[in-house]
Amino acid sequence: MGVFDYSREALDNLKIDDPGILDRLVDFEHARAVHLKKDRSKRDKRISLKEAVAEFVQDGDVVLDTGFGYVRTCIQSHFEIMRQGKKDLQMIGAPNTNQSYMIVTGSVRYSHNSYTGAEMRGTDRNYTRQLKTGKVRILSEWSHGGIAQGLKAAQLGSPGVLSKQMLGSDIVKYNPYLKVIHNPLKKEPDPSLFIPALYPDVTFIHVQAADKFGNAYIYGPTVNDLAGAAASRKVIITAEEIVPEMDIRLNKKGSIIPFFYADAVVELPYGALPGSMPGYYYWPRQWWEKLMRFSAINEENIGTFLDEWIFGTKNQIEFLEKLGGAKWMIEARRQTKAAEGDNEDIDFSYQEYTVNNDPGIFY
Amino acid sequence: MKNHAPANPLEILAYIISAQIKDNTIVYVGTGLPMVAGILARKTHAPNITMVYESGGQDPIQGGMPWSVGGPFTWRKSPVVMEMAYSFGQCYNGYVDIAFLGFAQVDMYGNVNTHMIGNDFHQPKARLTGSGGNNDLTSLSQNMVLVGLQTPEKFPEKVDFITSVGHLRGGNTRKEAGLPGNGPIAVISQCGVFDFEPKTKRMRVKTLHPGMTLDIAQMCTGFELLKPQGEIPLTPMPSSDIIEILRTEVDPGGVFTSLPQA
Numbered sequence: 284m285g286v287f288d289y290s291r292e293a294l295d296n297l298k299i300d301d302p303g304i305l306d307r308l309v310d311f312e313h314a315r316a317v318h319l320k321k322d323r324s325k326r327d328k329r330i331s332l333k334e335a336v337a338e339f340v341q342d343g344d345v346v347l348d349t350g351f352g353y354v355r356t357c358i359q360s361h362f363e364i365m366r367q368g369k370k371d372l373q374m375i376g377a378p379n380t381n382q383s384y385m386i387v388t389g390s391v392r393y394s395h396n397s398y399t400g401a402e403m404r405g406t407d408r409n410y411t412r413q414l415k416t417g418k419v420r421i422l423s424e425w426s427h428g429g430i431a432q433g434l435k436a437a438q439l440g441s442p443g444v445l446s447k448q449m450l451g452s453d454i455v456k457y458n459p460y461l462k463v464i465h466n467p468l469k470k471e472p473d474p475s476l477f478i479p480a481l482y483p484d485v486t487f488i489h490v491q492a493a494d495k496f497g498n499a500y501i502y503g504p505t506v507n508d509l510a511g512a513a514a515s516r517k518v519i520i521t522a523e524e525i526v527p528e529m530d531i532r533l534n535k536k537g538s539i540i541p542f543f544y545a546d547a548v549v550e551l552p553y554g555a556l557p558g559s560m561p562g563y564y565y566w567p568r569q570w571w572e573k574l575m576r577f578s579a580i581n582e583e584n585i586g587t588f589l590d591e592w593i594f595g596t597k598n599q600i601e602f603l604e605k606l607g608g609a610k611w612m613i614e615a616r617r618q619t620k621a622a623e624g625d626n627e628d629i630d631f632s633y634q635e636y637t638v639n640n641d642p643g644i645f646y
Numbered sequence: 647m648k649n650h651a652p653a654n655p656l657e658i659l660a661y662i663i664s665a666q667i668k669d670n671t672i673v674y675v676g677t678g679l680p681m682v683a684g685i686l687a688r689k690t691h692a693p694n695i696t697m698v699y700e701s702g703g704q705d706p707i708q709g710g711m712p713w714s715v716g717g718p719f720t721w722r723k724s725p726v727v728m729e730m731a732y733s734f735g736q737c738y739n740g741y742v743d744i745a746f747l748g749f750a751q752v753d754m755y756g757n758v759n760t761h762m763i764g765n766d767f768h769q770p771k772a773r774l775t776g777s778g779g780n781n782d783l784t785s786l787s788q789n790m791v792l793v794g795l796q797t798p799e800k801f802p803e804k805v806d807f808i809t810s811v812g813h814l815r816g817g818n819t820r821k822e823a824g825l826p827g828n829g830p831i832a833v834i835s836q837c838g839v840f841d842f843e844p845k846t847k848r849m850r851v852k853t854l855h856p857g858m859t860l861d862i863a864q865m866c867t868g869f870e871l872l873k874p875q876g877e878i879p880l881t882p883m884p885s886s887d888i889i890e891i892l893r894t895e896v897d898p899g900g901v902f903t904s905l906p907q908a
Contacts, residue, residue, distance in 0.1 A: 296767065349699055351716030377730060378778060398778035411773040425701065428734035428782030435731040447738055448785045451811040451823030457767065474824030504701040504716055506730050561718060600808060622718035631710045632899055
C-alpha cells in the first residue's frame with residue numbers, strides 16, 4: 284500500500300488500477316533525499332546531449348516540459364530522448380504541447396495534461412488518436428495555473444498550496460492528486476483546493492546562456508522553469524551559449540537558475556528548434572503548420588514526418604540544415620530581434636503552409 | 647471620409663469585445679480576437695489599459711499581432727515578465743479587472759468546455775486542448791467575457807466537460823463552490839451579446855447584432871435563452887473610423903480579422 288491517499292473518484296474516472304504509478308510526482312521524501320545526495324562541487328558539468336539523455340533519462344521517468352509551448356522549449360532534447368528510444372515516460376508541463384508526437388513512438392506513455400495543441404494553428408488530432416487507441420493514458424488533468432502552483436509549492440519548500448483554481452470543475456474529478464478542503468481559518472465553510480508540491484524526475488531547461496557549472500540565465504518568460512529547476516530530481520541545463528562564470532555574475536541580471544540544481548550542462552546552440560528562442564531566433568511557423576494540418580491527421584503522415592525531421596537528423600545542426608541553414612538562421616535572427624523590440628521595420632508576413640500549398644520554406 | 651467595405655463578422659466581434667474594455671483597467675487576454683480587441687481598445691477609447699498575457703508578459707509595447715500567448719509580442723519591451731504562478735495569482739489578488747477567452751462549448755450557466763466533445767473521457771469524439779489557462783482565468787477573474795461562434799452544439803444545455811466553472815448550476819452555486827469574482831459577465835458571439843440573469847444566472851440576450859432576430863439566435867442555441875424586458879436593443883456597430891484603425895493599425899495583415907478564403 285502506498286503512502287498517498289489519492290482521490291478515489293479520480294482514480295475510478297481515469298481507470299487507474301495501479302495508483303503507485305502516481306507516487307513519483309508527489310514523493311517529497313524521495314526527491315529531498317535525491318537532492319541531498321547531489322554532488323555540490325562547483326565542477327565543469329559539460330557533457331554532450333547524447334550523454335545527458337543516456338545518463339539522466341530512465342524509462343518511466345516523470346519529465347517536465349519547460350519553456351512555453353514553442354518558446355524556449357527544450358525540443359531538441361525531446362528529440363534526442365526519442366532517438367535514443369526512451370520509453371514509457373510520464374510528461375507534465377504547462378503547456379505540454381510537445382508530448383503529442385513523443386507518444387507516437389512510445390517515448391511518452393502517460394500524460395499529466397494541462398494543454399496540448401498549437402493555439403491559433405489548431406487542435407491536435409494526433410493526441411486525440413493516441414488517446415483513443417490507448418497509446419497514452421492520462422494520469423491527471425490540470426489547469427496551467429494548477430501545475431504552476433504545484434511546482435511553485437515545491438520551490439517554496441511547502442507540502443502544497445491551497446488554491447482557488449479548478450474548484451467545482453470536472454478537472455478535479457480527473458485528477459487524483461487534488462483534494463477539496465476548507466480554509467481552516469474561516470468560520471464559514473470556504474472550499475479551497477489542496478494542490479500538492481510537484482517533484483518531477485527529470486527536467487531539461489533550455490536557456491540563453493550558462494556557465495560550465497550550471498548557473499543558467501533566462502531572458503524572456505521563465506514560465507515555470509525556476510520552480511521546476513528547484514523541484515526536479517535531475518536537472519539538465521542546455522544553453523545557446525556557454526559563458527564565463529563572471530559574465531553571469533556581472534552582466535546577467537535577471538532570471539538565474541543556480542548551479543547547484545544542475546546535474547549537467549550541455550552547450551546546445553539552436554536547442555529550442557523548431558521553437559523560438561528569445562534573443563536568438565524566431566520560430567519556423569510552417570513547420571508547426573505542417574505538423575498540425577498535415578502530419579497529425581493520421582498515423583502514416585506523422586510517422587513519415589517524424590522519420591524525416593527527428594529520426595532522419597542526428598542532431599540540431601542537421602535539423603537546422605533542413606530548415607534552411609544559413610539563410611534560415613539569418614532570417615530567424617532578424618525576425619526575433621524585430622519582434623522583441625529592435626529593427627521596427629521588419630515585415631512578419633510569410634507564406635503559410637496549407638495542405639494544398641507547401642511553400643517549402645520555414646521562415 | 648474613406649469608403650470602406652462593411653465590417654466582416656470577425657471585425658464586428660473584435661469591436662464588440664473592445665467595447666467591453668474600460669479605460670484604466672488591467673485586461674487579461676488570450677490569443678486571437680481578444681488580443682485584437684485589446685489593442686483596438688487601446689488605440690481608441692481606452693488608451694491607458696494594461697494588457698497581461700499568459701506568458702506573464704505585462705504591458706508590452708505593441709509591435710505585430712502575437713501568434714502565441716508566449717510569443718515575443720506578449721512581452722515586447724515589458725518592464726517585467728511574471729512567472730506563470732504569479733500571473734494567475736495576480737487575478738486572485740484583485741489585479742485583473744476583466745479577462746477574455748474563447749471556448750469550444752459554453753452552457754446556459756456560462757460553464758466552459760475546452761476538454762473534449764463526447765461523453766466518454768477515454769473515447770471522446772474529439773479531444774480538445776484541455777484547460778490551459780482557461781480554468782484559472784474563469785475561476786479567478788473579477789469579470790470574465792467569453793467569445794466564440796454560436797451553434798446549438800457549441801451552446802448546449804450542459805457542456806460535455808466542465809473545464810471552467812462559470813455559474814456552475816446557477817443561483818449562488820459558483821460562490822458556494824468557493825470561487826471568487828463575478829465569473830462570466832458576458833458571452834459574445836456572431837448572434838449577439840449575452841449576459842446572465844442576476845438571480846438564476848442563466849444566459850440572457852442582452853443585445854442582438856443588426857440583421858439578427860431572436861428566433862435565429864434561439865435556433866443557434868441548445869437551450870432556452872432568457873429574454874430581457876421590453877425590446878431587445880441592437881448591438882452598436884463599429885464606425886468607419888474604427889474599421890479603418892482595425893484594418894490599418896491593429897491587424898493590417900488580417901491575421902485574425904479576415905475571413906478564411908473558400
